[in-house]
Amino acid sequence: MSNTLQKEILKLKEEKNAIILAHNYQPKEVQEIADFLGDSLELCIKASEIDDKDLVIFCGVDFMAETAFILNPDKKIVIPTLEAECPMAHMLPEDVLLKAKEENPDAGVILYVNSIAEAKQHADTLCTSANAVKVAQSLPHDKILFGPDKNLGTHVADKIDKVIIPVPKDGHCYVHRLFHVEDVELKREQYPNAEIICHPECDIKVQKACDKVMSTGGMLKYIATSDKEEFVIGTEIDMITRINAEVPGKKLYPLLEGAICETMKLHTLEKIRDSLVNEAPQVTLPKDVADKSKKAVQHMLDVSK
Ligand code: 13P
Ligand code: SF4
Structure with missing residues (x-):
């Protein structure tokens, strides 16, 4: 590692007793300074194990940092830029999910972890692309409302004998x-x-x-x-x-x-350095939303063991 900024970040990280978590889509210079790299599930599991760190710098998109907050409401979860949003996660607003639940009272609800916390709080469980089939099998329901990614839902429907209803109809990742x-x-x-x-x-x-x-x-x-x-x-x-x-x-x-994925690339080394210095911007959620969403996150983690 030769970059001066990278060295500055590593020094700050030690001083602040911080950990840098990064998704696999981060650019090379960020991957090089991360303490832990992973997919969404691996990052969720890691976030559930951070007991000895005072500060978490999350180099990923909004829903990933929110999930880290849901699992660690007493910790400072910092995302180098709040503009790093996953557009797919925002394709399922809370009211659309609530309407679909009303129309399908007998269906279980699985949300992809790529969803906003306001929607997560109404799910029976969550899934990632690593465990979607296993999670769907774990629910007793024959009928499942699945969102926001229609393609992941179709992938699950192709593998198991359950009715998968996409919500919304065409949620997708533009990449x-x-x-x-x-x-x-x-x-x-x-x-x-x-x-x-x-x-x-x-x-x-x-x-x-x-x-x-x-x-x-x-x-x-x-x-x-x-x-x-x-x-x-x-x-x-x-x-x-x-x-x-x-x-x-x-x-x-x-x-x-x-x-x-354009928003994954917004976490430049400069922004990561600044977020360590300022311990901001922090990711937080209203307590009731975080508490209610935690049940679904925990269910997914238990099924994934
Ligand atoms: P993974 O969990 O496979 O890393 O996927 C996350 C994601 O957002 C893919 O676009
Ligand atoms: Fe979201 Fe697609 Fe980017 Fe993954 S690749 S974070 S689903 S926009």
């Missing part, structure tokens, strides 16, 4: 919507020896065209233990940065160069 079946076909021609892996936020037709469908953490573990050498990666571009840093000797190709 994973960029991938098309034609991109998969093109990469197959270009790299005939490569295995093609995509994220379940992709359209179901893209999922079916790929060889494997996994969360970002799942991709890292799978590639690290696979005998294969070449992979096409169908998710946000910096997932390749993470795998390259940790699994040497593999050839990784992006399914699409332009698959960039």
